[in-house]
Amino acid sequence: MKSKRTSLADIAESLNVSKSTVSFVLNGKGKQFNISETTQKLILDKAKELNYVPNYFAKGLREGKTQTIGLVLADISNPFYSELSKAIQESLYEKGYSLFIVSTNDDSTMELKLIRDLILRSVDALIIAPCNGIPALKPVLDETPIPVVWVDRIGDEFADFVGVDNYMESAMLVKRFSVKPKKVGILHPKRSDVMTIQLRIDGTKSACEKQAIPYELASLSENQKESVDKMKQMIDDGVDSFVALNNKVALHAINALNILKVEIPKKVRIISFDDSEAFSYFAPPVTALSQPVNGIGKETVERLMERLKESTENRKHLMMECSFIERSSH
């Protein structure tokens, strides 16, 4: 751990040249400014010797750009989001950008705070997977020149979005069962006010209605006893096909089914919206709909680059296709 940082001026001084000469050389513009090979080498060597690292703030202040993007997510410990941030970070890194990741815990107040903070830190752009209270974000976002791309959940009809068509994808699920459902059980998490979940509920419902299949809704949580009771009730009601609207809910459902000793897929079938690493290890392995996280990440970054170019290209809503992972539970 060294005690002080070397500045451009230090190099200039120790070599008796001017700061600009040093700046030119260190920015690879030596040729362009016809700086002699000798001087260049001298400067480069000195810089290495003194372990010169440019001051990011001076540069930022001067250039007005930070090469930094802010990513606002509901929960970084959710595998979907952590995969997504990984994908985004990698794409961004290739383009020379760094990434601030912040986790809001699906709390709109926190979200607003964190977005303010990111703006304060002069990120060049924002990627947001919003909680529900989007209207609250509008005024803040409207007052900053920072472009925004929405991901996973649509925040603003008129801005770029990359994600999945939750409505349609869940509607399709109803047709995927190996046996035509007599009655569908729609399993959702406690917090069904999150936009994506709402869309999935609506999508599943409408598909059932279109196919004249009766359905029933239930919310499942960590409370095992409650989940078992609810599942039993539904099966008694004649439900033979379950659509779990996210992977956590699927986990709870399968656990309940195991406890109830209901055979899958013989007696009852289940499909999960969102895959999970563990699903292939279950007995039987769980069939799931998998979102193209990496694709979403890549496309998000593409959209962002477009905005950063201040291109006038129209904003787009990009709906990526999910893939159906056929295992044995459907």
Add this chain to the structure above:
Amino acid sequence: MKSKRTSLADIAESLNVSKSTVSFVLNGKGKQFNISETTQKLILDKAKELNYVPNYFAKGLREGKTQTIGLVLADISNPFYSELSKAIQESLYEKGYSLFIVSTNDDSTMELKLIRDLILRSVDALIIAPCNGIPALKPVLDETPIPVVWVDRIGDEFADFVGVDNYMESAMLVKRFSVKPKKVGILHPKRSDVMTIQLRIDGTKSACEKQAIPYELASLSENQKESVDKMKQMIDDGVDSFVALNNKVALHAINALNILKVEIPKKVRIISFDDSEAFSYFAPPVTALSQPVNGIGKETVERLMERLKESTENRKHLMMECSFIERSSH
């Protein structure tokens, strides 16, 4: 989206006061400098009206501090690390710091690059969960005035570290089985060169030796057929107690056990180092050793704050205790 940012000067100009007056007021030093209530109110209102956000770079340039910390991890999509970053981010946020998270994919070259990049961005400090090639980091880290705290994996004997005693914790595992093992199967991931895994292997081995229990090692991977074969082999060899050295390996092992229709815990017992959300949903639920992620995160931040104070307090290696989650597989 507004087109231009308001600066201090804009406010000063529109109010016909000087920049310093505005600066004083906006930094809450109005009283201290005896600025009249009227002027203060005028300035505050104008700032709000023009939606003033201070320029982070100018401030940083001036003050030399960024209030930003860099976190370097092997893999953000690994639940352990994503939980950890969440905990760290939260503690840090309370103290007014923001966090850059970067994922190295356990690749030392990438790691070095990303650390360089973080230094370039003038983070105030670094938190690193290093890959193995620590010697490579030394020179870079030695040449910067930025303090480092190591987390999860020890990078430097003489610097702060927060994590878990992998050696001792895995040694204890051997005594945890409900039946004294006749022979222990030590299950590790393909890449056993990662420091934590190596320590866990050594710890388990030594415990077996001390208790005069024979043991056998095997590496498990995604390759299901191979895993099944290896597990079968070990059971034929008399192994009745498995220690899985991380949660992925445990997943593979249990899958193999299911396929082999070996009853757990009747015929064979298994414990996983590292817990997983899914473990409680298995039949039977999987017993695991759980690392105190939140505690590790909090303590890491505490260490960091100490360093940032430039306190001369001695560097510490903080070993946090794991908790044994008794479910039914041991």
Add this chain to the structure above:
DNA sequence: TTGAAAGCGCTAACAT
């Protein structure tokens, strides 16, 4: 009670 001005480290237009 307020204003002027220096200076943080860097870039680039302009001089020489």
Add this chain to the structure above:
DNA sequence: ATGTTAGCGCTTTCAA
């Protein structure tokens, strides 16, 4: 081929 200098937006010392 290289040096001088203004200015990015802010804080803070000193002067008025």
